[in-house]
Amino acid sequence: xxxWKYSKSLPLALSLMVLSAGTASAQVAFEWPDTAVELSSYSxxxxxxxxxxxxxxxxxxxxFHTTGTWYDTIPSPPxxxxxxxxxxxxxxxxxxxxxxxxxxVEVEDHRLxxxxxxxxxxxERAIELLRQRLAAFDLESDSAVLAATDTVLRVxxxxxxxxxxxxxxxxxxxxxxxxxxxxxALFYRKLMGAVGGAFSDSPLDSARSYAIASRAFxxxxxxxxxxxxxxxxxxxxxxxxSAESGAEVAQRMGAFAQFLRVDQTALDSLREGTTAxxxxxxxxxxxxxxxxxxxxxxxxxIGHRAPEIEADVWLGCDGPxxxxxxxxxxxxxxxxxxxxxxxxxxxxxxIPLRRLQERFPELQTTVMARTRSSHEVxxxxxxxxxxxxxxxxxxxxxxxxxxAIAASTYSYWRLPDPDLRPIxxxxxxxxxxxxxxxxxxxxxxxxYDGLYQFTAVLTDSDGTIIYENKLNAMNEANFAxxxxxxxxxxxxxx
Amino acid sequence: xxxxxxxxEQDCRDIFERVKAFARGGGDTxxxxxxxxxxxxxxxRNRVSLSSxxxxxxxxxxxxxxxxxxxGVTTNQLDDHSLEAAVRAAERMSKLxxxxxxxxxxxxxxxxxxxxxxxxxxxxxTVGASTLERGEVARxxxxxxxxxxxxxxxxxxxxxxxxxxxxxxxxxxxxxDGEYTQSSYVRWTQAQCSTTVRDASGTGSGWAGLSSxxxxxxxxxxxxxxxxxxxxCKASRNPVALEPGRYTVILEPQAVADLMxxxxxxxxxxSAESGAGPWKLTIDDALTTDPSKPFWHTKLGLKVVDERITISHxxxxxxxxxxxxxxxxxxxVTWIERGVLKNLYYPLLSTGLELGRRHSLRGAVGYRISxxxxxxxxxxxxxxxxxxVTRFSNLKLLDEDSLLTTGLTRDGLWLIENGEITKAxxxxxxTESPLFVLNNVEQIGEAVPVFRPTKEEDGELTPAIVxxxxxxxxxxxxxxxxx
Numbered sequence: 001x002x003x004w005k006y007s008k009s010l011p012l013a014l015s016l017m018v019l020s021a022g023t024a025s026a027q028v029a030f031e032w033p034d035t036a037v038e039l040s041s042y043s044x045x046x047x048x049x050x051x052x053x054x055x056x057x058x059x060x061x062x063x064f065h066t067t068g069t070w071y072d073t074i075p076s077p078p079x080x081x082x083x084x085x086x087x088x089x090x091x092x093x094x095x096x097x098x099x100x101x102x103x104x105v106e107v108e109d110h111r112l113x114x115x116x117x118x119x120x121x122x123x124e125r126a127i128e129l130l131r132q133r134l135a136a137f138d139l140e141s142d143s144a145v146l147a148a149t150d151t152v153l154r155v156x157x158x159x160x161x162x163x164x165x166x167x168x169x170x171x172x173x174x175x176x177x178x179x180x181x182x183x184x185a186l187f188y189r190k191l192m193g194a195v196g197g198a199f200s201d202s203p204l205d206s207a208r209s210y211a212i213a214s215r216a217f218x219x220x221x222x223x224x225x226x227x228x229x230x231x232x233x234x235x236x237x238x239x240x241x242s243a244e245s246g247a248e249v250a251q252r253m254g255a256f257a258q259f260l261r262v263d264q265t266a267l268d269s270l271r272e273g274t275t276a277x278x279x280x281x282x283x284x285x286x287x288x289x290x291x292x293x294x295x296x297x298x299x300x301x302i303g304h305r306a307p308e309i310e311a312d313v314w315l316g317c318d319g320p321x322x323x324x325x326x327x328x329x330x331x332x333x334x335x336x337x338x339x340x341x342x343x344x345x346x347x348x349x350x351i352p353l354r355r356l357q358e359r360f361p362e363l364q365t366t367v368m369a370r371t372r373s374s375h376e377v378x379x380x381x382x383x384x385x386x387x388x389x390x391x392x393x394x395x396x397x398x399x400x401x402x403x404a405i406a407a408s409t410y411s412y413w414r415l416p417d418p419d420l421r422p423i424x425x426x427x428x429x430x431x432x433x434x435x436x437x438x439x440x441x442x443x444x445x446x447x448y449d450g451l452y453q454f455t456a457v458l459t460d461s462d463g464t465i466i467y468e469n470k471l472n473a474m475n476e477a478n479f480a481x482x483x484x485x486x487x488x489x490x491x492x493x494x
Numbered sequence: 495x496x497x498x499x500x501x502x503e504q505d506c507r508d509i510f511e512r513v514k515a516f517a518r519g520g521g522d523t524x525x526x527x528x529x530x531x532x533x534x535x536x537x538x539r540n541r542v543s544l545s546s547x548x549x550x551x552x553x554x555x556x557x558x559x560x561x562x563x564x565x566g567v568t569t570n571q572l573d574d575h576s577l578e579a580a581v582r583a584a585e586r587m588s589k590l591x592x593x594x595x596x597x598x599x600x601x602x603x604x605x606x607x608x609x610x611x612x613x614x615x616x617x618x619x620t621v622g623a624s625t626l627e628r629g630e631v632a633r634x635x636x637x638x639x640x641x642x643x644x645x646x647x648x649x650x651x652x653x654x655x656x657x658x659x660x661x662x663x664x665x666x667x668x669x670x671d672g673e674y675t676q677s678s679y680v681r682w683t684q685a686q687c688s689t690t691v692r693d694a695s696g697t698g699s700g701w702a703g704l705s706s707x708x709x710x711x712x713x714x715x716x717x718x719x720x721x722x723x724x725x726x727c728k729a730s731r732n733p734v735a736l737e738p739g740r741y742t743v744i745l746e747p748q749a750v751a752d753l754m755x756x757x758x759x760x761x762x763x764x765s766a767e768s769g770a771g772p773w774k775l776t777i778d779d780a781l782t783t784d785p786s787k788p789f790w791h792t793k794l795g796l797k798v799v800d801e802r803i804t805i806s807h808x809x810x811x812x813x814x815x816x817x818x819x820x821x822x823x824x825x826x827v828t829w830i831e832r833g834v835l836k837n838l839y840y841p842l843l844s845t846g847l848e849l850g851r852r853h854s855l856r857g858a859v860g861y862r863i864s865x866x867x868x869x870x871x872x873x874x875x876x877x878x879x880x881x882x883v884t885r886f887s888n889l890k891l892l893d894e895d896s897l898l899t900t901g902l903t904r905d906g907l908w909l910i911e912n913g914e915i916t917k918a919x920x921x922x923x924x925t926e927s928p929l930f931v932l933n934n935v936e937q938i939g940e941a942v943p944v945f946r947p948t949k950e951e952d953g954e955l956t957p958a959i960v961x962x963x964x965x966x967x968x969x970x971x972x973x974x975x976x977x
Contacts, residue, residue: 414850
């Protein structure tokens with residue numbers, strides 16, 4: 001047990017008193033919230049942490065009863081990291097720290113104490129403690145400074161709302177102390193990771209993000225060729241290895257961020273036409289890779305015509321089922337196993353999909369399903385493909401999503417007896433959508449990481465693929481922006 | 495009296511009706527009910543040190559409200575207040591979750607499976623064994639040791655257990671329902687007895703034991719078990735130290751069963767297909783579309799041990815009574831037939847259906863190793879130099895792929911020279927694989943039931959019928975001081 005009101009060498013006698021108390025008197029029957037608990041009597045950090053976490057949990061329960069939303073099972077609302085501390089949580093932390101003497105807390109217990117101080121609204125005390133603590137270390141070497149940075153960022157990531165003042169303090173205190181340009185570039189990368197990239201749609205603080213990014217690019221601009229290669233290796237961005245100057249690195253990083261987030265220039269090009277949009281995407285990729293645009297011949301399936309979807313069973317069509325994508329309709333194709341959503345969490349894709357459908361009722365949606373994905377269907381059963389289609393329909397109904405379901409039978413051959421394992425053949429859709437082996441649909445069906453996020457393909461009214469990505473809350477905005485422009489193009493007055 | 499030691503089928507149905515009556519808000523209600531009773535008697539230094547009767551129940555209430563999650567709460571209290579509290583708690587948790595899953599006809603309709611038959615697993619003699627009766631058996635087992643001036647220690651245990659699953663919506667058992675399946679009332683008994691006899695100087699030790707579902711069998715064998723332990727104790731006194739090394743060994747049936755523990759547990763198809771354990775063979779690159787999921791061929795159909803070895807299970811053999819798994823292959827199963835790997839355990843859902851099978855295939859929970867026609871006397875007579883092993887203990891698996899195992903010999907190890915047992919030998923640590931042993935078989939004797947206890951009070955039967963085996967080049971790696 002970590003005592004924070006008393007140093008560790010202090011009262012053995014107190015411990016003995018606690019131990020000798022009756023079992024019943026040592027137990028506390030918790031009521032929700034902790035009205036019966038005298039928080040100021042808490043003498044160790046773990047109990048304070050537990051009390052604050054109970055208060056947070058009660059806030060979630062309260063929110064659930066108010067909104068019917070439980071955020072463990074669906075994507076968190078945007079900017080959740082900057083949500084203010086609820087008054088009940090702040091009050092719990094404050095009461096628990098009454099009479100505390102943080103200066104006497106052992107250093108190894110700061111991981112518990114510092115977030116509690118922030119949650120209690122005493123961030124200045126926390127920063128002062130960090131300052132004192134880090135002042136005790138010899139931070140002469142770059143690696144020591146970066147280790148100190150990690151220590152501070154660990155505290156930063158443990159607190160909501162994120163204490164952005166820690167980022168300012170880190171930069172003011174340490175950036176100038178790092179001698180190596182490469183290490184300083186990596187230091188800025190850590191800071192950008194903490195506040196959200198400058199090119200991100202939702203950085204925690206836009207002004208801070210741009211300020212940090214501009215200083216980071218100044219450092220990167222000064223890197224030698226060798227340092228650039230090292231930066232690419234240590235940051236895992238191998239596409240930067242071929243960059244010849246720091247300026248080029250900065251440019252490529254910016255282009256990469258631009259490619260990921262579908263910015264205004266991309267939307268403008270799409271307004272102009274699909275060809276202009278594809279050309280724009282290729283140009284950005286060429287800037288990311290540092291190659292001439294004419295050498296870029298593959299940017300995923302974007303720019304290719306979406307093959308007509310084949311199916312053994314169609315369900316849920318609004319009118320005739322084929323061909324899909326239907327010429328003249330803006331179409332979204334989802335690839336995934338929706339038959340297992342009773343056990344796995346499909347909300348991550350289906351809630352964004354429902355929101356897209358509510359916002360764009362004209363959008364045509366098709367789900368590409370196949371028999372193998374439902375492992376509980378008996379192999380060889382003639383009805384298997386009907387079952388898969390029906391299970392998919394039930395799932396979509398449950399989430400109030402409307403879509404045509406195209407279910408295919410997955411054929412296979414078996415290894416000889418006694419092994420007998422089935423070896424599956426690709427369905428026609430998998431073959432057609434592989435674009436000569438350059439794209440693998442399999443990924444859409446085999447996502448067993450607990451969070452089902454399905455691959456989605458967006459086509460324009462001519463059936464040309466405009467965008468493909470996992471459909472989740474992060475990418476929802478990209479899909480929405482593109483669909484909006486496509487619909488604008490189709491509107492009669494434009 | 496004996497019936498009241500566990501819950502009857504009617505008791506379970508009554509509990510279910512009460513739970514159903516407490517349910518609010520519609521949806522599905524499932525109740526898993528298990529109960530067990532255990533009577534035991536322990537003795538040491540020829541005196542009884544423990545005699546007890548214990549019992550418990552487990553009522554696991556699962557509620558699935560409409561559009562809610564499937565959530566359960568467990569209690570061992572049968573009064574109305576406790577059952578209602580469990581139902582309310584399960585409903586609260588169900589509301590907090592959500593699922594479009596089971597309870598609303600989500601799964602496709604699938605074939606119905608009758609409960610597979612098995613030999614009897616219930617013995618009135620076991621569930622009726624009184625404390626007095628247990629005491630008398632213990633006294634009869636202590637007496638031979640006391641008369642011989644030796645110390646006897648031992649443990650007697652009789653158990654009964656039951657379980658049943660009932661639910662409201664899913665009335666037809668379906669494999670797709672998984673654990674959410676209504677299942678029939680099942681009850682079973684277990685009895686076991688083991689004894690260790692030591693001499694006063696602490697240099698000799700003998701052991702014998704037996705387990706069965708039927709107390710009468712154990713009861714009838716008690717005198718013979720005690721006598722065997724006494725004889726082994728006397729014969730193992732004043733052991734001499736031998737150099738560690740490779741020896742021809744004659745493994746008594748209990749030693750074979752001890753050594754086979756990791757072997758039978760490894761007979762799993764999923765492990766082999768994912769590249770783990772001894773039954774994987776080679777990676778087939780031609781069938782590997784995703785490098786992160788290599789395609790492993792298995793050793794199914796290949797000869798893996800001596801052709802005189804067959805390992806199988808017949809559910810109708812009264813010496814191999816087990817609780818048959820719900821969707822299991824109803825007939826006999828052979829995992830190794832004349833040395834060839836024929837089958838590996840697989841579950842119905844993740845593998846059985848993919849293989850086009852309608853049942854799961856059970857693992858070697860209970861098993862028989864085929865008999866040979868060599869008597870123990872003949873094995874000894876035909877051995878120029880070797881060791882006779884009573885049993886092993888403290889076994890640990892060292893290598894999953896080769897099943898290399900280490901452990902200790904215990905309670906009787908003797909040197910055989912020129913066809914005769916010549917002297918008691920100090921115990922060894924061995925480091926050996928049952929796979930190697932089963933490929934170095936020289937002679938096999940008649941298979942007999944051995945001691946196979948389960949530790950959990952509601953654990954299931956794990957019978958084994960195992961022969962003595964004579965094998966060459968068994969590796970003993972160090973001397974140990976344990977007796």
